[in-house]
Amino acid sequence: MSKLHQSFPLDQSTYYLIIRTSMHLKTALYRALHNSGLGITPEQWSVLCCLWEEDGLNHAEIAKRTGRDKFTITRIINLLEKKDLVRRTPDSRDRRRSNIHLTREGAELKEPLTKTVEEFSQKAFDGLSENDVEHLRGIQNKILCNLDSHDF
Numbered sequence: 001m002s003k004l005h006q007s008f009p010l011d012q013s014t015y016y017l018i019i020r021t022s023m024h025l026k027t028a029l030y031r032a033l034h035n036s037g038l039g040i041t042p043e044q045w046s047v048l049c050c051l052w053e054e055d056g057l058n059h060a061e062i063a064k065r066t067g068r069d070k071f072t073i074t075r076i077i078n079l080l081e082k083k084d085l086v087r088r089t090p091d092s093r094d095r096r097r098s099n100i101h102l103t104r105e106g107a108e109l110k111e112p113l114t115k116t117v118e119e120f121s122q123k124a125f126d127g128l129s130e131n132d133v134e135h136l137r138g139i140q141n142k143i144l145c146n147l148d149s150h151d152f
Helices: 014-036 042-053 059-066 070-082 104-108 110-124 130-149
Strands: 086-090 098-102
Touching: 014 042, 014 110, 042 059, 042 070, 042 086, 042 098, 042 104, 042 110, 059 070, 059 098, 070 086, 098 104, 104 110
Parallel strands: none
Antiparallel strands: 086 098
């Protein structure tokens, strides 16, 4: 077995290191967002990001862009709606669907949340060059494509 695919020792397993890094990043982002006082979780932030990029998406589009299932997205949208950050409107082409739109309050969170996440990212990726980060994105995207193309 090549070192690339070696599973053990555990702390040298590529899979384990990716999972451990992911867990630490998520926990640290929770803390950073909590400490910002903005009252947003990483999951809620990801939905808001989608809407900042393209307002009026439906549940399925948001689920696809965030990599979450529709049930989870519905739960997140319900929470964002209770916070008056988004609102649902019926889809004019399909009454079974609703489109999600930012409220003024939701749109106004873009700047402070973006600043918080950018500061977090600078700390998390400290010591990595722009080339390192771009290379890391390429590797992650390749792994995601591999996983999407295989039936596990």
